Amino acid sequence: MARVRNAVARRRRRKRIFKRAKGFWGDRRNHIRLTRDAVVRAMSNSYRHRKMKKGDFRKIWITRIGIAAKLNGLSYSKLMHGLRESRCELNRKMLAEIAVTDPSSFVAVAERAKTALV
Helix, strand or coil, X not given: XXXXXXXXXXXXXXXXXXXXXXXCCHHHCCCHHHHHHHHHHHHHHHHHHHHHHHHHHHHHHHHHHHHHHHHCCCCHHHHHHHHHHCCCCCCHHHHHHHHHHCHHHHXXXXXXXXHHHC
């Protein structure tokens, strides 16, 4: 009886892993044992970092809003409290976008927050 080596399936499995390791450095790119470990770690990190990216963007938005609020004589917390009191439905992403692209509109938003605080 002929010996069966499972060559096609084995090559397909290896090619799939090597394809994911494209761009890796050194032996992590072309040795199957090291590559498999590196790919597993990279996939788990990419999953975790997709979740962390949301928090990173929120931090950026809060920083931008805080700076724009300071330029208008308010702290970040006072601005957000005033907007909540005035029932303003703008979220942090939109506020940060307005603060960067259209500062004159942000002045109007800050004035609305100031009037709600008084």
